[in-house]
Amino acid sequence: MINLDDQQTEAVHTDSKRALVLAGAGSGKTRVLIERIAYLIEECKVSPFEVMVFTFTRKAAGEIRERLIERIGSKAYHVTMGTMHALALSMINRFGDVIGLKSESVTVYSQFEEDFLLKDVAQDMGILKGKTWKVPKKDIDAMFARYYQQGQTPFVEDPLRDLFLAFNSRCRENNSMTYGGLLIGVQDLIPTLAKYLHVRHVLVDEVQDLDALQWAIVNGICFSFGASLYVVGDIDQSIYSFRGAVPEYLVEHQSEFDIYRLEANYRSMPEIVTAANNLIEHNQDRITKTMTATREEICASRVIVQRDCDSAFIVDLMKIGDCVAAEGIGPVAVLAHTHSLLQKVDRLMTEAEIPHNYIGKTTALTNSEPFRRFHAFLKLIVNPYDNFSLLLIKEIIGITREEYSSIRVKAAEEGKSHFDVWVSLTYGSGRDLLGFFLRDPGFDLSNTVDDLNSIFPEISPESVAFIKAWTDGHNGSISDYLSWLSTYDVQDEIKEEKEGITLLTCHAAKGLEWPVVIVFGCNQGILPSKQAIANGEIEAERRLAYVAWTRAQNQLILAVRPEVTQKGDRVYESPVSKFIVESGL
DSSP states (O other), rough: OOOHHHHHHHHHHHHOOOOOEOTTTSSSSHHHHHHHEEEIIIISSOOOOGEEEEEESSSHHHHHHHHHHHHHHHGGGGSSEEEEEHHHHHHHHHHHGGGGGTTTOOOEEEHHHHHHHHHHHHHTTSEETTTTTTSSSHHHHHHHHHHHHHHOOOOTOOTTTTHHHHHHHHHHHEEEEEEHHHHHHHHHHHHHHHHOOOOOOEEEESSGBBBHHHHHHHHHHHHHHHHHHEEEOOOOOOGGGGTTBBBHHHHHGGGGGEEEEEEESSSSSSHHHHHHHHHTTOSSSOOOOOEEOOOOOOGGGGEEEEOOHHHHHHHHHHHHHTTGGGGOOEEEEESSSSSSHHHHHHHHHHTTTOOOOTTTHHHHHHHEEEEEEEEEEHHHHOTOOOHHHHHTTTTTTTTHHHHHHHHHHHHHTTTTHHHHHHHHTTOOOOOHHHHTTTOOOOHHHHHHHHOOOOOOOSSSSHHHHHHHHHHOOOOBHHHHHHHHHHHHHGHHHHHHHHHHHHETTTTTTTTTEEEEEEEEEEEETTTTTTTHHHHHHHHHHHHHHHHHTTEEEEEEEEEEEEEEEETTTTTEOOOOOHHHTTOOO
C-alpha cells in the first residue's frame, strides 16, 4: 500500500454505504480511488467480480486499470470498469435481446449519423422539406436532449411525439442505437442485470458531471443489486452543465452521503493554489472546501497576467525558448474556451514550423461525412440489419434511387433487412464486394481496411490512416474496433507523454496537468463567454476557469487578448476577465 495522508486514509477505509469524497484539484483522487478498490479486495475480501467502477473518460479508465494492475496484480482484470456509455454497450451486446435488440451485433450511431437519420425520417413524415423544418429544429433538439439526459419521453399530446417514435423505431429496425440511447437501453436492462451479475460495490469517478439519467442509473443499480455507493469528485470542477450535468444534485442530496474531504493539493505551486481558491470562493452553489498547497517553493512569477496577448504573441512565446521550457520547467499546454481561438494559433504554429499537438482535429474527423461513409462498410459486416449504413453508401456501391426504392419495398414485404435484399439481388456490384461484406465480424481489421481501400480508394484516406493508427496500438477485430470507436472521446487524442506544446480547450483539459499552462483569451465575453453572462451562468464559467487554473503545476500564464480592437470604423472592447480580478491578481 502506498502512503496516504490522514484525509485520504479516512476516505479509503470508510465502511459507509454511501460515501462522497470531495476531492480538490491535485489532491490525489485517483490514488484514493485505486486504494479504495484495493482495500475492498484485499482487506474486505470482496471478489473483484463484485466491483463496478464508472469513469468519465476512457483515458481515465485506462489509467486506473493500469495503476490497479500494478497495485493488486491480475485481480484487477476482473473489476468491471469503464465509462457509463462503454459499459452500457457491453451490457446491451450481452443482454440486448431483452429489450428487443439482436445481441452481439448492435451498432452505435455518431452525432453525424443520428442527424442524417433524423433528417431522413423527418423527410418521410413531411416534417422536413429541402432544408426547411416545419417545426423549429431547436424544439426537436430539446426533446432529444431531455430524453438522453433525463430519460424523459415526449407526452402523448406532444406534436413531436410521432417523430420521436418513428426515429426510435428506425433505430430498432436497424438493430442500432444512438450514443445517447445507450444509457436508456442499460437503464431498461437493470432488472435483468441484477439476475445475472453480482455487484456489491459501485464506485463513480468525476461524479459531479453525471446528468439526471446517469444518477438514475447509478441509484437504480445500487438499489437493485443492494450495492454500496462510493463517489469521488469535486463540485467546483463541474463543467458539463451544457450537456445536462447536475452538480447541484450533490448539494441537494448531501445529507444522504457521509462526506470526506481531500484538501491537500500535491500538484501546483502555492501561488497557483491561492489564485484558484480566491476564484472559486465566489461561487455560492457548492459544498465548501479549501485547497492547501503542499509544495513550499515561493516565486512571484508562478502566476503571470499577460496583457495585449493575441495569437501571434502566443506563437512568439513558443519561439523564444519554447515558452519556459528552456528554464527546465517542462511541457506547455495552451488552453482556450473555444476552438476558434485555438485554430489561429494552430495555423500560425504550423506556418512557423513549431511542433505541437492540437487536440480536437481528429475528433472533428470522426464526425465527418467521408469518415462515417467509410465506416458504414465496416458496420454492415458486423450488423447486416443496419439499413441506415446501406443508405449512407448506396451511391458508392452503385444503387440507384429507383433500385433502392425497390429494395425497401421488397424488404418490407419479405421482412428482411435492406442489405439482405441487396445481396439477393446483387445490384451493380461484383462478387468481390459481396465477399467483402460477408466476411466474419471477427476478421482482421487491418486486412479488411486494406481490402476496402483497394476497392474504393477515394472514399476517405483519412479514415484509413486513423484505423491504421488504432491497429498499431491494439490487436482487435472489426467488432472490437467499432465498439471502441462508438465511445471515442477527445481525450483519446492526447498522447501519453504529453511532450512539447499541446493546444486544447479548457473542457478537454479536464483531469490533466502540465508543468506550464497558458490560458488564452482571459477577457470578458470570452471567459466568461457572452452567452454565459447573458444567461446568468457565471458560476458554471467560473468552474471552467477554476479547472483551467488548476491544470498548472509550476507556472500559470493568464493571457488577455487586446482589450480594444478596431475593424474598419467599428471599435470593439473586451475588458480583462473578472475572473482574473477575483483570483486576486
